[in-house]
Amino acid sequence: MSDLFRLFNTSASALTAQSVRLNTVASNLANASTAASTPEAAYKSKQVLFQTVLDQEDPDGVAMPVRVAGIVDADAEPFPSYEPNHPQANNDGYVFRPAINVVEEMANMMSASRSYEANLQVMDTTRQLLQKTLQVGQS
Template sequence: MSLANVFNIAGSGMSAQSIRLNTVASNIANAESVSSSVGETYRARQPLFAVAHQQAMQKPLGDDVLDASAGVGVKVQGIIESDAPLRRQYEPNHPMADDNGFVYYPNVNVVEEMTNMISASRSFQTNADIMNSAKEMMQRVLTLGQ
Protein backbone atom coordinates (compact mmCIF):
# COMPACT_ATOMS: atom_id res chain seq x y z
CA MET A 1 0.00 0.00 0.00
CA SER A 2 1.40 3.35 -0.96
CA LEU A 3 1.29 6.28 1.38
CA ALA A 4 -1.02 8.05 -1.07
CA ASN A 5 -3.74 5.45 -0.34
CA VAL A 6 -3.84 6.67 3.26
CA PHE A 7 -5.39 9.93 2.05
CA ASN A 8 -8.16 8.07 0.21
CA ILE A 9 -8.89 5.82 3.18
CA ALA A 10 -8.93 8.66 5.71
CA GLY A 11 -10.98 10.77 3.30
CA SER A 12 -13.60 8.05 2.98
CA GLY A 13 -13.74 7.85 6.78
CA MET A 14 -14.23 11.61 7.05
CA SER A 15 -16.98 11.51 4.43
CA ALA A 16 -18.75 8.65 6.24
CA GLN A 17 -18.56 10.46 9.59
CA SER A 18 -19.96 13.61 7.96
CA ILE A 19 -22.98 11.61 6.82
CA ARG A 20 -23.29 10.18 10.33
CA LEU A 21 -23.21 13.70 11.80
CA ASN A 22 -25.91 14.82 9.35
CA THR A 23 -28.21 11.95 10.34
CA VAL A 24 -27.63 12.71 14.03
CA ALA A 25 -28.50 16.37 13.42
CA SER A 26 -31.66 15.33 11.59
CA ASN A 27 -32.65 12.98 14.41
CA ILE A 28 -32.10 15.63 17.10
CA ALA A 29 -33.94 18.27 15.08
CA ASN A 30 -36.98 16.00 14.80
CA ALA A 31 -36.86 14.55 18.32
CA GLU A 32 -39.91 16.47 19.52
CA SER A 33 -41.92 16.66 16.31
CA VAL A 34 -45.41 15.21 16.71
CA SER A 35 -47.89 13.52 14.45
CA SER A 36 -51.44 12.27 14.67
CA SER A 37 -50.68 8.90 13.06
CA VAL A 38 -47.98 6.25 13.18
CA GLY A 39 -47.33 6.45 9.43
CA GLU A 40 -46.55 10.17 9.42
CA THR A 41 -44.25 10.17 12.46
CA TYR A 42 -40.53 10.72 11.96
CA ARG A 43 -38.37 7.68 12.70
CA ALA A 44 -34.75 7.80 13.84
CA ARG A 45 -32.26 7.19 11.05
CA GLN A 46 -28.78 5.62 11.13
CA PRO A 47 -26.19 5.26 8.35
CA LEU A 48 -25.13 1.75 7.39
CA PHE A 49 -21.35 1.48 6.87
CA ALA A 50 -19.48 -1.21 4.93
CA VAL A 51 -15.88 -1.91 3.98
CA ALA A 52 -14.92 -0.57 0.57
CA HIS A 53 -12.84 -3.10 -1.36
CA GLN A 54 -10.49 -2.13 -4.14
CA GLN A 55 -11.37 -3.57 -7.55
CA ALA A 56 -7.69 -4.21 -8.36
CA MET A 57 -7.49 -6.69 -5.50
CA GLN A 58 -9.02 -9.34 -7.79
CA LYS A 59 -5.64 -9.78 -9.53
CA PRO A 60 -3.38 -12.68 -8.53
CA LEU A 61 -1.33 -11.88 -5.46
CA GLY A 62 2.26 -10.85 -5.97
CA ASP A 63 5.01 -9.68 -3.69
CA ASP A 64 3.85 -6.08 -3.83
CA VAL A 65 0.09 -6.67 -3.54
CA LEU A 66 -1.75 -6.80 -0.24
CA ASP A 67 -3.97 -9.60 0.94
CA ALA A 68 -7.23 -9.68 -1.07
CA SER A 69 -9.26 -9.19 2.13
CA ALA A 70 -7.78 -5.75 2.81
CA GLY A 71 -10.17 -2.83 2.54
CA VAL A 72 -9.46 0.56 1.11
CA GLY A 73 -11.85 2.65 3.16
CA VAL A 74 -15.43 2.82 4.19
CA LYS A 75 -18.59 3.42 2.20
CA VAL A 76 -22.12 4.27 3.23
CA GLN A 77 -24.47 1.61 1.92
CA GLY A 78 -27.55 3.55 2.90
CA ILE A 79 -29.57 5.19 5.62
CA ILE A 80 -31.89 2.89 7.57
CA GLU A 81 -34.84 3.80 9.77
CA SER A 82 -35.09 2.50 13.31
CA ASP A 83 -37.65 -0.22 14.06
CA ALA A 84 -37.97 0.90 17.70
CA PRO A 85 -41.53 1.67 18.76
CA LEU A 86 -42.75 5.24 18.63
CA ARG A 87 -43.69 7.15 21.79
CA ARG A 88 -47.46 7.46 22.10
CA GLN A 89 -48.79 9.99 24.58
CA TYR A 90 -52.30 10.85 25.60
CA GLU A 91 -52.73 14.59 25.03
CA PRO A 92 -56.37 15.20 24.08
CA ASN A 93 -55.93 19.01 23.99
CA HIS A 94 -53.00 18.90 21.56
CA PRO A 95 -53.92 20.19 18.08
CA MET A 96 -52.26 17.15 16.45
CA ALA A 97 -54.10 14.59 18.61
CA ASP A 98 -55.94 11.80 16.81
CA ASP A 99 -59.59 10.90 17.46
CA ASN A 100 -58.61 9.01 20.63
CA GLY A 101 -56.53 11.91 22.00
CA PHE A 102 -53.10 10.41 21.29
CA VAL A 103 -50.11 12.08 19.65
CA TYR A 104 -47.09 10.18 18.37
CA TYR A 105 -43.51 11.26 19.02
CA PRO A 106 -40.43 9.96 17.14
CA ASN A 107 -38.38 7.06 18.48
CA VAL A 108 -35.35 9.34 18.89
CA ASN A 109 -33.29 8.96 22.07
CA VAL A 110 -31.55 12.34 22.44
CA VAL A 111 -28.90 10.99 24.85
CA GLU A 112 -28.00 8.23 22.39
CA GLU A 113 -27.87 10.75 19.56
CA MET A 114 -25.54 13.03 21.54
CA THR A 115 -23.28 10.03 22.16
CA ASN A 116 -23.31 9.27 18.43
CA MET A 117 -22.48 12.91 17.71
CA ILE A 118 -19.45 12.86 20.02
CA SER A 119 -18.27 9.54 18.58
CA ALA A 120 -18.66 10.75 14.98
CA SER A 121 -16.85 14.02 15.62
CA ARG A 122 -13.97 12.21 17.33
CA SER A 123 -13.74 9.70 14.48
CA PHE A 124 -13.71 12.58 11.99
CA GLN A 125 -10.91 14.27 13.95
CA THR A 126 -8.93 11.01 14.10
CA ASN A 127 -9.12 10.66 10.32
CA ALA A 128 -8.02 14.28 9.92
CA ASP A 129 -5.06 13.59 12.23
CA ILE A 130 -4.15 10.52 10.14
CA MET A 131 -4.14 12.66 6.99
CA ASN A 132 -1.95 15.23 8.70
CA SER A 133 0.51 12.55 9.87
CA ALA A 134 0.70 11.08 6.37
CA LYS A 135 1.35 14.54 4.94
CA GLU A 136 4.18 15.10 7.43
CA MET A 137 5.67 11.70 6.59
CA MET A 138 5.62 12.50 2.87
CA GLN A 139 7.30 15.86 3.54
CA ARG A 140 10.02 14.12 5.56
CA VAL A 141 10.63 11.66 2.74
CA LEU A 142 11.15 14.58 0.36
CA THR A 143 13.76 16.09 2.65
CA LEU A 144 15.78 12.85 2.92
CA GLY A 145 17.55 13.51 -0.35
CA GLN A 146 18.84 16.92 0.71
Protein backbone atom coordinates in the same frame (compact mmCIF):
# COMPACT_ATOMS: atom_id res chain seq x y z
CA MET B 1 4.86 6.23 -1.33
CA SER B 2 1.73 4.73 -2.86
CA ASP B 3 0.87 3.33 0.61
CA LEU B 4 0.77 6.88 1.92
CA PHE B 5 -1.60 7.90 -0.87
CA ARG B 6 -3.82 4.90 -0.08
CA LEU B 7 -3.82 5.88 3.56
CA PHE B 8 -4.79 9.42 2.55
CA ASN B 9 -7.65 7.99 0.46
CA THR B 10 -8.83 5.77 3.31
CA SER B 11 -8.90 8.65 5.79
CA ALA B 12 -10.71 10.86 3.30
CA SER B 13 -13.40 8.22 2.79
CA ALA B 14 -13.75 7.85 6.56
CA LEU B 15 -14.15 11.63 6.93
CA THR B 16 -16.95 11.60 4.40
CA ALA B 17 -18.66 8.66 6.11
CA GLN B 18 -18.41 10.25 9.57
CA SER B 19 -19.75 13.50 8.18
CA VAL B 20 -22.84 11.66 6.94
CA ARG B 21 -23.14 10.00 10.35
CA LEU B 22 -22.95 13.37 12.12
CA ASN B 23 -25.61 14.85 9.85
CA THR B 24 -27.87 11.85 10.44
CA VAL B 25 -27.51 12.13 14.22
CA ALA B 26 -28.23 15.86 14.00
CA SER B 27 -31.40 15.10 12.05
CA ASN B 28 -32.47 12.55 14.65
CA LEU B 29 -31.88 15.01 17.48
CA ALA B 30 -33.71 17.80 15.65
CA ASN B 31 -36.76 15.57 15.19
CA ALA B 32 -36.69 13.87 18.62
CA SER B 33 -39.66 15.82 19.95
CA THR B 34 -41.73 16.21 16.80
CA ALA B 35 -45.31 14.99 16.86
CA ALA B 36 -47.57 13.41 14.27
CA SER B 37 -51.23 12.46 14.26
CA THR B 38 -50.57 8.86 13.14
CA PRO B 39 -47.79 6.36 13.82
CA GLU B 40 -47.07 6.15 10.09
CA ALA B 41 -46.51 9.91 9.85
CA ALA B 42 -44.16 10.05 12.85
CA TYR B 43 -40.47 10.59 12.21
CA LYS B 44 -38.36 7.43 12.36
CA SER B 45 -34.78 7.74 13.50
CA LYS B 46 -32.15 7.06 10.87
CA GLN B 47 -29.04 4.91 11.12
CA VAL B 48 -26.05 4.96 8.78
CA LEU B 49 -24.71 1.69 7.41
CA PHE B 50 -20.99 1.58 6.61
CA GLN B 51 -19.19 -0.76 4.26
CA THR B 52 -15.50 -1.27 3.63
CA VAL B 53 -14.34 -1.23 0.03
CA LEU B 54 -11.92 -3.95 -1.05
CA ASP B 55 -9.00 -2.48 -2.97
CA GLN B 56 -7.73 -4.89 -5.64
CA GLU B 57 -4.31 -3.23 -5.51
CA ASP B 58 -4.10 -3.78 -1.74
CA PRO B 59 -4.59 -7.53 -1.19
CA ASP B 60 -3.37 -7.30 2.43
CA GLY B 61 -6.17 -4.89 3.29
CA VAL B 62 -3.79 -2.35 4.83
CA ALA B 63 -5.84 0.61 3.69
CA MET B 64 -9.48 -0.28 3.14
CA PRO B 65 -11.64 2.74 2.33
CA VAL B 66 -15.08 2.96 3.88
CA ARG B 67 -18.26 4.13 2.24
CA VAL B 68 -21.82 4.77 3.28
CA ALA B 69 -23.80 1.73 2.15
CA GLY B 70 -27.10 3.35 3.05
CA ILE B 71 -29.24 5.13 5.59
CA VAL B 72 -32.04 3.06 7.07
CA ASP B 73 -35.01 3.80 9.29
CA ALA B 74 -34.93 2.32 12.79
CA ASP B 75 -37.48 -0.38 13.62
CA ALA B 76 -38.64 1.24 16.86
CA GLU B 77 -42.30 2.16 16.84
CA PRO B 78 -43.30 5.73 17.72
CA PHE B 79 -44.94 6.06 21.10
CA PRO B 80 -48.38 7.59 21.69
CA SER B 81 -48.75 10.52 24.02
CA TYR B 82 -52.10 11.78 25.26
CA GLU B 83 -52.17 15.50 24.45
CA PRO B 84 -55.71 16.45 23.44
CA ASN B 85 -54.82 20.16 23.08
CA HIS B 86 -51.94 19.54 20.70
CA PRO B 87 -52.66 20.74 17.12
CA GLN B 88 -51.51 17.38 15.75
CA ALA B 89 -53.70 15.30 18.09
CA ASN B 90 -55.92 12.70 16.46
CA ASN B 91 -59.63 12.26 17.29
CA ASP B 92 -58.73 10.31 20.46
CA GLY B 93 -56.39 13.10 21.65
CA TYR B 94 -53.14 11.26 20.95
CA VAL B 95 -50.02 12.40 19.14
CA PHE B 96 -47.21 10.05 18.17
CA ARG B 97 -43.61 10.87 18.95
CA PRO B 98 -40.52 9.20 17.53
CA ALA B 99 -38.74 6.57 19.61
CA ILE B 100 -35.46 8.44 19.80
CA ASN B 101 -33.20 8.11 22.82
CA VAL B 102 -31.48 11.50 23.04
CA VAL B 103 -28.71 10.14 25.29
CA GLU B 104 -27.86 7.40 22.77
CA GLU B 105 -27.88 9.93 19.95
CA MET B 106 -25.53 12.22 21.86
CA ALA B 107 -23.16 9.30 22.51
CA ASN B 108 -23.34 8.44 18.80
CA MET B 109 -22.53 12.06 17.97
CA MET B 110 -19.51 12.08 20.28
CA SER B 111 -18.26 8.82 18.76
CA ALA B 112 -18.64 10.16 15.21
CA SER B 113 -16.96 13.41 16.17
CA ARG B 114 -13.98 11.62 17.70
CA SER B 115 -13.67 9.35 14.66
CA TYR B 116 -13.75 12.41 12.43
CA GLU B 117 -11.02 14.11 14.49
CA ALA B 118 -8.87 10.95 14.48
CA ASN B 119 -9.07 10.72 10.70
CA LEU B 120 -8.14 14.39 10.39
CA GLN B 121 -5.07 13.66 12.50
CA VAL B 122 -4.17 10.68 10.29
CA MET B 123 -4.47 12.88 7.20
CA ASP B 124 -2.31 15.58 8.77
CA THR B 125 0.36 13.05 9.77
CA THR B 126 0.27 11.51 6.29
CA ARG B 127 0.65 14.95 4.74
CA GLN B 128 3.67 15.62 6.95
CA LEU B 129 5.22 12.28 5.96
CA LEU B 130 4.68 13.05 2.28
CA GLN B 131 6.31 16.47 2.71
CA LYS B 132 9.32 14.93 4.47
CA THR B 133 9.59 12.32 1.71
CA LEU B 134 9.62 15.06 -0.93
CA GLN B 135 12.23 17.03 1.01
CA VAL B 136 14.50 13.95 1.27
CA GLY B 137 14.04 13.39 -2.47
CA GLN B 138 15.13 16.95 -3.21
CA SER B 139 18.35 16.63 -1.18
